[in-house]
Structures are given as structure tokens and as C-alpha cells.
Amino acid sequence: MSVGTLRRTAIALTCAGIVAGPALAEPLSGYNADIGKSSISGISSGAFMAVQFGTAWSSAIKGVGVIAGGQYWCAQADANDFINNFTLPILHATGSCMSGPPPALSTSFAKADAKAASGDIDPLRFVSAQKVYVFHGINDAVVARSVTDAAAGFYRHYLGEANRGNLYYQTAIGAGHSLVVAREPHLPGLNACNDNKIPYIDQCGYDQAGILLQHIYGALNAPNRGQLTGTMKRFDQSVYTRPHDTGALSLGDTGYVFVPRDCADGAACRVHIALHGCKQDFGEIDRRFVDDTGYNAWADTNHLIVLYPQTKSSSFLPFNPQACWDWWSYVDHQDSYVTKAGSQIRTIKAMLDALTARAVPAPAPAAAPAAAPALTAIDTSDTAADLAWTRQDGQLAYRISRAGADGQFSVVGTAAGFSFADTGLTPRSLYSWRVSAIVNGGEGPASNEATAATRATPAPCNSPGSCPIGN
Template sequence: MAASGKIVQLGSYAASKQKNSISGLSSGAFMTVQLHLARSASFAGAGIIAGGPFRCAETYQAGGMVTPQDSRIENSLYICMNPLIPATSPDAQRLAGMARDTAQAGLIDDVANLADDRLYIFTGSEDDVVYSDVVRRTREFYEMLGVKRENIAYHDNIPAGHSIITDNPEDSELSTNQPPYINNGGFMQSHDILRHIYGPLKPPAEQLTGQLQCFDQTEFLGDDAPWASMSKFGYAYIPSRVLAGEVAEPRVHIALHGCKQGYNYTDYVNGRADIANQPPYGNRYFTTTGYNHIAESNDIIVLYPQAEGTDNGEIQNPDGCWDWWGYSTRYAESPYYSREAVQIKAIHKMLDRLCA
């Protein structure tokens, strides 16, 4: 794989405007659902690994003295990740209704766009970070919004921990539930996701002859940058034939890492970045999870936006998660799940650039 060797401006490749897709793990999976709903006109499918339904953190509205922010945090922890019993898992029917109301209010695209989309939804049976009961409700949520059951590949019988799965011998054991959240299960989950969304694909390339580019994300953030909790740089894999201009309307796949998986993830201890003990795996998600190899042989651009840890007294996101519970809403003008939310807007601007 060739590296650009410098920071570049994200390029334009006349990519498709409707045949694109998105996938993610954990917070990246929750954000996948949010972006998929917010911009459903742009996508043909999604891959969700250990993620809950749209606006999951608002399943129950607390009353009394609890602030909306605190209510969302409580929901995210004890309903959207670790519900005590299945009955306290997210209410798929209520959240589907909220999605319809959000679309009618003009904050997200028409949910009718979802009808023909193809979904890959996965929960490891050994996942103790986001329980399988939660992910099961994600399938129910999409079905309630009209996605055909035959378009949904739902997997819950593999004894995987909280992770994206690879066939790399150096990765963690399959049942592991700890960073870097990349586990060896004997297959490339990224390949299964793309095959389900797009149908039969050519086998993954043995050698990467395209270019992994590092680009400046800040141009897509604008005045919202202080509330974005997004890194200075993002990454994109551009297949060789796309670089050469030999592909008409290449497709784009957006791959969203989970918490603690961004390129510059640093652990925070007592509010301070523990730089001395920064883990050395920050580039693994965009180099070793298999997306690039199957993208190379099938002319698919892979976009890897990057979130980063922020813990500065204003934004509390020390683990570098994507915003699926509203940590940015306190400061930004638009709610965290809408088309104009700071992270959703920035990522879609990146997609627009690739499609230009």
C-alpha cells in the first residue's frame, strides 16, 4: 500500500451519490445508525457491530431534578449498553416513532428511504460492553421503519466479545472485551459487511496498490470545531483504479471506529492526558481490519473519519467516542442526531467532497 507521505486535502472522485454505505463498531455503530437515518438518501446500506437504535439515549425521559444531559448519560449506560434485564432494553417501537417524528420535523431525511437498504447487524454472544438485547432492538427498530427482513443479515451466535472481527493471528482472542477491540475470529467481518450490502464482490486484493491518505479534517468542522471532539486528521483509502481515473462513479464506504480506537487516542487519568502510556494501536482500525483489501479489488473508496478524546471541562468525551448521547448538544445549535449535528454534518461534507 502506498502512503501519500504528506497531509493532503481530501480529493474529489465523482463518487456515487446514492450507492454509498457506512459501518461502525460500538460508538461507531451507534453513530452509523444516526448518520444512516440523518442522511438516508445518501446510503444503500449499513453495517452495525454492537450498536443500538436511533436516539437510544432518549429512550426514557427523566423528570424532576435530572438535567437532559444527565438523563441521556444514564440512558446510554443502563439502557443502551448494559440493561439490567431485557425488559429495560431500548424501546424499539418508541424510538421508531421518534425517528418518524424527527423526519417529519425536517431534522433528518425521509425514513421511507430506508425501505430497500441492506443491513448487517452483529452482536457477539460474549459481548459484555453492549449487550445483545440492545442490538436485537436495533433490528426491530429498522423493521418497524419498513426495512425488509430479507435485507437484514442478523448475527448473534458467534462467541465474540466487544470487537470487530478479523482473521489476523496477532489480534486478541475472539471472546476478549478490551482494547483494541479487534479480535481474531478466523474471518474478516468487514468483507462480510460489504458483501451483504453490495452483493457479490471480487476477492480481496493480495496487495494494496492504492493510496492511504491522511487529510485535514478541520476544514469540514468550521466554527463547530471546539464542540466536535474530532481529530485534526482523518484517513481515506483510494483504490488504484480510482486514483487513475478509470472508474465511473466509485462507491464510498464510511468506516467508523469505536471508542479508544482513533489514531491519536490517549488515555485520560484524573482529567489529564496520559501521554507516556499512550497505547500503540491507534492506526489499527484503518490498516488491519480488512476494509482496504476488498475495497482495492472492487473500486470502493473507504473513508475513515476520526474522533478523539476530549476532557476539558466543557466536552467530556475522554474515550474518544462518537457522539451518540449528546455531549456536543450543550454547545452546538443542532441536536446531536440531526442532519446539522456537528459530527454528522462534518462527515457528510467529507462524503460530498468525494462525490464532487
């Protein structure tokens, strides 16, 4: 082979390598997704951010999942002086907002009320209509039960008695500090159920993503446990941090979004935002959070786009060495971090706006006789059951009845939407439920009977990480 031929071959191979290499991330595409049907969930720092974002933009967020996180404005960054803006929020964030007891809930109510009154967050009547899932693992050695109790208390305050069934609080699973998945057989690289370590994804035989998504949206189609038909896409996060660069906000250059095939083809879809926790970003655990937390399998069969924004660690300014979300104002150093103006909240909202940019207004559903909903008990704790039923166009209000051991049904509550958390139950007891649409003051056909048993009350866990799993 001649020298010229070798040179031409080398150039061709080099060009082929460039073409075959990983494509540069592009901006997000728009889809036919109604922004008013969006939802958000997160674990740990992502849970605190989910509460902040879901409260600030409650007009767009219909449901919130809070896994090992706490109340709105827990870190209490507020004042203008350096000591209060920098030191005290860190002390709250690494102290009382993790190991407890957290700050008094009255401070969170006062801050939310004030920010709503000033227009810095949406009116709190929208929070009063949200579906909320809160989780604390028995073996969580990082975030104390009192902290997630406060998150539940924050939502109870705004939901009130009328919407008490919108909140489901699970405290009877033996998980460590983690997002919990159901994997059989267990995947290598993920944790045992009671672990408190990277990648903070514990295998407990508990499908957390599916439960929280159904609590928010109602009963869903079965997840795709095989080869997914949708596509995971990388996107350029710097488009949404402008005028700042990503590093100034401790955000990664690249984020991820899972798009089901039908959503890509123009079908009406919804967006769920899934926020990782500290040390769960791409730089720390690669795509474990994006690929292995269970959201995509449910999204693939249920018209759900899943947005996975990414943080990154920073050791100088902003100081965020563990790639946490900003729930103590390490970027803004003032209380705007819990409002629409917060740097990271503004960025996530810009991503959501981009994904929903091609929404087509849905026609009003035609009036039709109420059909019998299909009811499922999707989860139980020791004192509560989470019920979800199939969506019925045009039917928004439902009456829920329960029967105990005597088999006699009585009404226990009403719900707007397609889920209800029935609380105040007896541990290790069997119950049955029915649900029916409320139609012109009367009732439509009753659903099937769904039956489930509550779990045992966990024994006190004085050494989280070594306590019985007991699922």
C-alpha cells in the first residue's frame, strides 16, 4: 500500500470516528404534553427540591413524591447578612433538617403564606389540590422520621380535612436511605434493602416509582418490564441556565429525558420530573438513577415523559461537593431559592416549558353515563391503604367506602381525581373497598371490591441500617 493510500485511509478512519462518536447534546424538543398535568418527585435533596418546586409552581404540578425529604423552607435561608445566609442554613440542612427535630412547621407555613401573598409562588389553593406521596424507610440512617413527619405535616395543613385522602405516607418499609425498587432477581450494583450507601437505590421488592405515579395519576397500565419502546435522550442543560453557565448553578452540562414512542409521535402525554439525591448525579453513579429507578418502565406504557435534570459537584463557589440540589440556598444566599425566582427552580421550569411547548388543547370530554371504575389497592402501610382507580373522562369526584372484618361497607371519604389514601386503619388487618363516581349528587355504578391487608407496625429502630426489614 502506498504512502498516499495510507494517508487517505487514516483520514477516512479519523472522519468515521468523528461521525460514529457520541452526538453532542441538543436542546429539549417540545411534545403534546399539558403542563397542568405535570408532576415531580425526588429523593433526599431531590425530595426537598420537589417540595420547593411543587409549592412554587403548584398551578402546574398536580402531584409530588417526597422520598426521605422534609418540609418547605426547612433550612430557613432568609436574612441578608453573611452569617445567616451562608452558615445557619448549612447548619439546619446538615443538622435539624436531617437528624431532626426539624424547625417548627409554623415557620414553613408563614414563609409559604408570605411568598404566596407576594406572588413569588403560586396561590396555595393549588397545593390544597395536589396528590402527595411521602416515604420514610425504617432503616434510613441519614434522614430521621421526624423530618418526613414534618413534610407530611406541611401538606396536611394545606390539604385540610376535605382533601386528607390526597396524602399517602408510607413508613412501614425496611429500606435504608434510598429510592426503593422491586427487582427480581436483584441487579448487581444496586443495594440490599437496608443499605445507606451509594448509589442509594435499594432493592426491597417495593415498586416505589409505580406506587407514587399511580397515587398521582390513578391506576395505570402495567409497566413494560421488557425492552422499552421509548427513547432515552441526552439534552444540553446550559440552554436552560442562561444567562448563567451550568457550573455557576452547580448543574451538569447534560440532562436526560425518557420519551415514550407514542409521545414522540404526537400523542397527548404528561411530564414527570424525577430528581436524584446527593451523590446520585451522572458524575457519581453514571446513569444508575436514570435507568434503574423504575420510572421508565411505567412511563413507556402510560404516556409519561420523564425528565431527569442533573446536578454536579462543585468545591468552591457554589460550594456543593456532593452534587445536592439547592435546598439551603448555596446558590442564591437568600430566600428566593424556594420561589419561582430560585436559580435551580427557574432552570427546571424552563425545561418543563420546553417539553410542553407543543401541547394541543384537549377537547372537553363528551358527557357520558358514569361507568364502574376499576379499583386497585396499590400499597398499604401499617395504618393506611393507598387506593387508585381507572381514569374516567368527565368524572372528577368519587365516594370511597370501606368494609372491615364484618363485611359491612360504610363511606370513609370523597376524593377529587383517581386516588385516595385511607388512613386510621388497624395494623395487620384485612379490609375491602369500593369506589363510585358522584353524579348529580348521587352515585354511579360501584367499582369492583379491592381487598388488602395492612402491614405490621415496625418495631422501634434504634440502629437504622441494622434493623429488621420486615416487608
